Amino acid sequence: MTDTTQPFTYTLEAQDGRARAGRFSTPHGDLLTPVFAPVGTAATVKAITPAQLTEIGASLVLSNTYHLYLRPGDELVAEMGGLHEFMQWHGPMLTDSGGFQVFSLGDSSNISDEGVTFRSHIDGSTHHFTPESSVKIQENLGADIIMAFDECADPYDYDYSLKAMHRTHAWLERCLQAKSRADQALFGIVQGGIHPDLRRQSAEFVASMDTPGIAIGGLSVGETKAEMHAALEVVDPILPENKPRYLMGVGTPEDLVNGVARGVDIFDCVLPTRLGRNNAAMLRSGGRLNLKNAPFANDPNPIDAHCTCYTCRTFTRAYLRHLIISKEMLSATLLSIHNLHTLIQLAKDIRQSVQAGTFEDDFADLLVKPE
RNA sequence: GGGCAGGUACCCAAGCGGCCAAAGGGGACUGACUGUAAAUCAGUUGUCAGACGACUUCGGGGGUUCGAAUCCCUCCCUGCCCA
Numbered sequence: 001m002t003d004t005t006q007p008f009t010y011t012l013e014a015q016d017g018r019a020r021a022g023r024f025s026t027p028h029g030d031l032l033t034p035v036f037a038p039v040g041t042a043a044t045v046k047a048i049t050p051a052q053l054t055e056i057g058a059s060l061v062l063s064n065t066y067h068l069y070l071r072p073g074d075e076l077v078a079e080m081g082g083l084h085e086f087m088q089w090h091g092p093m094l095t096d097s098g099g100f101q102v103f104s105l106g107d108s109s110n111i112s113d114e115g116v117t118f119r120s121h122i123d124g125s126t127h128h129f130t131p132e133s134s135v136k137i138q139e140n141l142g143a144d145i146i147m148a149f150d151e152c153a154d155p156y157d158y159d160y161s162l163k164a165m166h167r168t169h170a171w172l173e174r175c176l177q178a179k180s181r182a183d184q185a186l187f188g189i190v191q192g193g194i195h196p197d198l199r200r201q202s203a204e205f206v207a208s209m210d211t212p213g214i215a216i217g218g219l220s221v222g223e224t225k226a227e228m229h230a231a232l233e234v235v236d237p238i239l240p241e242n243k244p245r246y247l248m249g250v251g252t253p254e255d256l257v258n259g260v261a262r263g264v265d266i267f268d269c270v271l272p273t274r275l276g277r278n279n280a281a282m283l284r285s286g287g288r289l290n291l292k293n294a295p296f297a298n299d300p301n302p303i304d305a306h307c308t309c310y311t312c313r314t315f316t317r318a319y320l321r322h323l324i325i326s327k328e329m330l331s332a333t334l335l336s337i338h339n340l341h342t343l344i345q346l347a348k349d350i351r352q353s354v355q356a357g358t359f360e361d362d363f364a365d366l367l368v369k370p371e
Numbered sequence: 372g373g374g375c376a377g378g379u380a381c382c383c384a385a386g387c388g389g390c391c392a393a394a395g396g397g398g399a400c401u402g403a404c405u406g407u408a409a410a411u412c413a414g415u416u417g418u419c420a421g422a423c424g425a426c427u428u429c430g431g432g433g434g435u436u437c438g439a440a441u442c443c444c445u446c447c448c449u450g451c452c453c454a
Contacts, residue, residue, distance in 0.1 A: 041407050062406075100406050121408040147406080189406090220405045249406035270407045277410045278403090294400070324410095325399095332410055 008185040008212035010244045014355040018236060018370065019260045021354040024213070024244045026092040026144035027183050028084065031060055033244060033265035034354075036251060036347040037094065038273065038340050042067045043077070043087040046273050047332040048340070050089045055310065056341045057348065060145075061089050062268050065137050066098035066105075070120050070127075074140035082142030094145040094268070097134045097175075100152050100217075100249075111151070113167060131174035139181050147215060148175040150189040155223045161193035168217075169205050176209065185212040187246060193218060194227040196234045203238040214239055215246040216264070220255070225368070229258060233370050236263035253284060253346055257366040260350050260359070272343050276336030279324045284342050291335070296321045309341035310334075 007027050014021040024031040037060040038045045038053065045053060045061060053061065063083060068074055080086045083093055102118045103111075110117035115130030131149040138146040149171050153164035172188045179186050188206040192198030206214050216235055219228050232247070239245055244265040247255075251269025259267060275282065280290045281303045289303065299317035311320070311334045323331035353362040360367060 039407065046407080047410080064407080067407085094406095096406050101408090104406090105408070150406095152406080215406080217406070246406090251405060255405075269405050270409090271405050274404065274407065274409070274411085278412090279410085280404085290402085292401085327410070329410070 007183065010213070010242055012241055014357075016354045016357050016359040017261065018263045019350070019354045019359045020263060020265055021351045022244065022265060024265070026185070028090060028092045028144055029059065031092055031244070031266070032348075032351060034256065034260050034347045034350050035060055035266055036256060036343040037062050037266065037268040038344075039064075039268055039270045040087070040089075041270075042071070043083060045336075045340075047277065047329070047336050048273070050087070052310075052333075052337060053089065053340075054091075056337060057344045058091070058340065060092045060094060060266070060268075062094050062096065063087070063141070063143065064096050064098070064101065065134060065141065065147075066096075066101035066129075068095075068141060069098065069137050070122055074137040078140040078142070084142065092145070093143040095138045095141050095143040095147065096248075097138065097147040097149040098129055099134070099147075099150040102129055103152050113170065131171040132178040135175050135178040135186070139179075139184065142181075143184065145185050145187060145213065146179075148172045148186060148188050148211075150191060150217055152218045152221065153191065153193055155193035155218055155221055155227070157193070158195055158198075161191070161195055161198055161218075164218075165191045165198050165202050169202070172206065172209060172211075176211070187211055187213040187215045189215040189217040189248070190235055190239075191218045192231070194223050194231060196230065199231050199234045200238065203235040207239055211243070213244040213246060213266075215248050217248045219247065220250045225254075225258075228255075229262065229368060229370065232259065232262035232264065239263065251343055253282065253343065254366045254368075256343065256346055256350065257363045258368050260354070261367055262370055267343075267347070269343070272339030273336045276334075276339045277332040279331065279335070281335055282339055282342055284346060291317060291321050292324055303338050304342070307338065307342065308345075309338050311338040311341075 007025050009025055011023045012020055013023060022033045038058050039062045041064045043063050068077060077083055077086050084090055102116045105121055115128055117128045119126055134149040150168040151164040153160040168191045175186060188209050188211045190202045190206050192202040219231060245263055246266035247259050247264040249269060251267045251271050256267055279292045283289050283304050285306060296317040301317055302312040304312055353359040
């Protein structure tokens with residue numbers, strides 16, 4: 001992909017209500033937003049080859065600082081030519097900062113303003129992350145978009161959310177200080193749980209920083225859809241129009257529609273691949289379908305008759321169910337292809353609707369209108 | 372023909388007088404999964420009932436006992452060994 005624009009500029013191409021269609025340039029190509037990014041935690045989108053990712057239509061792929069630092073080690077990845085070269089994905093990439101894992105893995109024994117001491121889930125060994133070390137690791141990995149080191153709190157706990165928000169802000173400033181590579185875009189992260197005043201304060205702070213993009217974190221971690229929507233509605237008008245907004249870790253079809261309706265441009269989620277491996281499929285029309293269910297045993301139809309993915313073009317539900325029930329590893333690949341394609345294509349369809357000015361009508365069935 | 376070991380729910384398999392509608396696996400069925408310690412996790416699995424509970428089960432038949440999957444008799448079947 002040739003890049004004719006300045007890296008890390010965001011161009012707002014169309015707007016329909018609060019829904020946006022845009023273009024974000026990276027050194028490995030442009031992101032046409034809204035966009036859905038598959039998650040490849042350990043430098044692989046589980047069960048999917050890079051060639052398959054391309055065929056599915058993926059543009060942005062995520063990987064994870066925490067996991068790659070522990071194994072194989074970020075310095076080894078750098079020695080092997082960086083993450084793009086290492087995993088042979090030559091499109092845009094994003095690495096998470098490791099903050100989420102350090103906290104969600106639970107064994108972060110010692111959290112202070114300075115950083116976090118935690119234990120490896122692999123061998124129990126003790127490690128320490130700071131905003132500076134997270135940036136250093138992400139520079140070794142070499143993704144196009146890197147994330148600030150943040151603290152993701154229990155969204156309902158006001159005092160903790162407040163404390164984590166302030167810490168996240170201070171850490172963002174340190175990440176920006178520590179950053180040394182010009183070919184990577186560092187995104188700050190808005191926190192604040194489900195609390196409107198904190199979300200507002202956090203959005204204002206992160207918006208005031210000089211970053212090419214802004215992430216919204218700490219959502220889809222146990223709160224209700226209504227609470228997530230409300231948080232997005234508080235943040236949306238505060239964030240600058242000329243930067244992409246990335247809603248971290250969120251990605252069911254209805255979440256994409258409702259996120260875009262509230263100004264979000266970038267999504268990522270493990271759900272399509274995890275559900276693919278765990279034997280459920282998602283349908284764009286008609287909701288979710290659990291292919292394990294007995295009635296599909298002799299069903300000659302594809303998962304989704306309207307879907308154009310390789311799996312739906314080629315295989316029957318009966319065959320796919322057989323693979324699942326027999327625990328054949330091909331099932332993970334074929335169902336992940338379908339689920340990823342569904343979300344990636346949905347994001348593209350949304351983009352087209354926004355450009356056409358028909359977003360609300362086209363997605364009325366999934367849309368919960370903003371307040 | 373003789374000897375030995377067995378026959379338990381869809382399958383394998385524990386139990387060897389009451390706490391047994393019967394452990395544990397497997398299979399089957401159902402559900403969950405949102406910046407991936409996940410090809411993971413949870414529930415159900417004799418019948419009827421929402422639950423209490425009721426009813427029919429441990430190769431067949433017959434006994435012993437207040438009470439049997441568990442003890443006795445007998446028949447049938449399976450595996451292994453010896454002739």
